[in-house]
Amino acid sequence: MFENNAVIDEQKNKNTGNPSYYQNILFGAPxxxxxxxxxxxxxxxxxxxxxESRKFRTTFHPDYDYAQFVGAYKPKKEGEKITYSFVPQVFAKAYAAAWKLYLQRDSRLRGNDDKNGDNDSGKDIQVYLVIEEINRGNCAQIFGDIFQLLDRDGDDFSxxxxxxxxxxATWLKEDSILKTVWNEYETKVGDGKLKLPPNLNILATMNTSDQSLFPMDSAFKRRFDWEYVPISFEGKDAAKYQIDIDGSQYSWQKFVEIVNEKILTLTESEDKQLGEFFIKPDSGDIISKDRFLGKVMFYLxxxxxxxxHKNGSFFRAKINDKEDFFTFQDLYKNKDLLKQFMDELLAPKT
Known part of the structure; x- marks a missing residue:
C-alpha cells in the first residue's frame, strides 16, 4: 500500500485520480x-x-489550543527592553517549509522547461505534519479557521x-523562510492569505479507547482518510515477549489474545482491547511483574x-479453594494472587 521512504509517484496519482498527499488518521486499540x-x-x-527539516510533530491534549498549534504574539526581552513578536508553532513551521520547497521546485522545473520533471519524483519536497493523539484535543478549537484549508481541490491545493x-501573515512575509520566495508565494496564494500546498501531508494517530475525550464532528472526520491499524503479532518482536511472574514465564501474545476475547465479550466493543505493543519489556524480551502489574493489570x-466488578469481570481466581472475584488492590495484598490468575487464565482448555 505504501512506498518506501514515502515516495509519492506523482504520475501514477495523476493517472488514477488519487491525491498526491496524505491527510490520514491512523486509528486502533492502544x-x-x-x-x-x-x-x-x-x-x-x-x-x-x-x-528532520521536513517533518514536524506535536501531541494534542485537553489544554492544547490554536496558539500552541499555529503560533502567537509573545513578549521577548532584549537587553533592557521588552519587545513583542510572532512566535511560530508546529503548523506555521510546517506550512512555511512546505511552501518554500514547493515553490523552489516549481521555479526550478519551469526554469528547465520541465525537461527534468520525469526524473524528479518529488520525494524531497514532501513535508509531514504529524499529530499524535489527535482526539485528546478539541480539534474545532485547535484548528480554528484552518479547518477550511483541509478541503483540497483537484490539484491537491486547498x-x-x-x-x-x-x-x-507578517511573520510569513518578513521573518519566515518564505521571505526568500515571497514573490512566488504572493502570486500563487496572495498576500495575507493561506492555502495548503500539495506537498504538505497531515498524519495523525488516534486511540479508539479515548474517543470520548473530545468527540470529532462528521465535518472534521470526512476531511481525512481513515486507516485502521489492527492488532497483529505476525512478524513482530512482541510475539517473543514473556511475562515473568515470580520465576514463571507466560507468553505475552497468548495473554493478549485471551484477554482481548474477554474484553470483547464483556464490553461488546474492541475499543478497550490491548495492542501488541501496549507494553515494552524491561530488558530483552522479558516483562517484569512490577511493570506488568502497574501498566497492564491496572489498565484492565x-x-x-x-x-x-462481580458482574462478568474476568478479575477472578481460586482463593481459598473457592473461585471468587478480586480487585486490583487485592493483587498487592496477596503476593500469590497474580500467579494464580495467570495460571488459570492461560491454562489449556479441556
Missing part, C-alpha cells in the same frame, strides 16, 4: 504501533528516513484560501473490569 507505522520505511509511511491572522481493572 499499543498497535500507529506511531511506529508512520515512521516505518518498509510497511508504513517511511518518516524515519525523511530529513480548495479555498483563508485570511491569515495579521501577526502570522481501571478501563475494563472496575465498573463490571
Amino acid at each position: 499499543g498497535t504501533g500507529k506511531s511506529f507505522k508512520i515512521d516505518d520505511p518498509e510497511k508504513g509511511y517511511g518518516l524515519k528516513d525523511v530529513d 480548495q479555498y484560501s483563508i485570511d491569515a491572522d495579521c501577526d502570522f 481493572w481501571n478501563e475494563v473490569c472496575k465498573d463490571e
Whole structure:
C-alpha cells in the first residue's frame, strides 16, 4: 500500500485520480504501533528516513489550543527592553517549509522547461505534519479557521484560501523562510492569505479507547482518510515477549489474545482491547511483574473490569479453594494472587 521512504509517484496519482498527499488518521486499540507505522520505511509511511527539516510533530491534549498549534504574539526581552513578536508553532513551521520547497521546485522545473520533471519524483519536497493523539484535543478549537484549508481541490491545493491572522501573515512575509520566495508565494496564494500546498501531508494517530475525550464532528472526520491499524503479532518482536511472574514465564501474545476475547465479550466493543505493543519489556524480551502489574493489570481493572466488578469481570481466581472475584488492590495484598490468575487464565482448555 505504501512506498518506501514515502515516495509519492506523482504520475501514477495523476493517472488514477488519487491525491498526491496524505491527510490520514491512523486509528486502533492502544499499543498497535500507529506511531511506529508512520515512521516505518518498509510497511508504513517511511518518516524515519525523511530529513528532520521536513517533518514536524506535536501531541494534542485537553489544554492544547490554536496558539500552541499555529503560533502567537509573545513578549521577548532584549537587553533592557521588552519587545513583542510572532512566535511560530508546529503548523506555521510546517506550512512555511512546505511552501518554500514547493515553490523552489516549481521555479526550478519551469526554469528547465520541465525537461527534468520525469526524473524528479518529488520525494524531497514532501513535508509531514504529524499529530499524535489527535482526539485528546478539541480539534474545532485547535484548528480554528484552518479547518477550511483541509478541503483540497483537484490539484491537491486547498480548495479555498483563508485570511491569515495579521501577526502570522507578517511573520510569513518578513521573518519566515518564505521571505526568500515571497514573490512566488504572493502570486500563487496572495498576500495575507493561506492555502495548503500539495506537498504538505497531515498524519495523525488516534486511540479508539479515548474517543470520548473530545468527540470529532462528521465535518472534521470526512476531511481525512481513515486507516485502521489492527492488532497483529505476525512478524513482530512482541510475539517473543514473556511475562515473568515470580520465576514463571507466560507468553505475552497468548495473554493478549485471551484477554482481548474477554474484553470483547464483556464490553461488546474492541475499543478497550490491548495492542501488541501496549507494553515494552524491561530488558530483552522479558516483562517484569512490577511493570506488568502497574501498566497492564491496572489498565484492565481501571478501563475494563472496575465498573463490571462481580458482574462478568474476568478479575477472578481460586482463593481459598473457592473461585471468587478480586480487585486490583487485592493483587498487592496477596503476593500469590497474580500467579494464580495467570495460571488459570492461560491454562489449556479441556
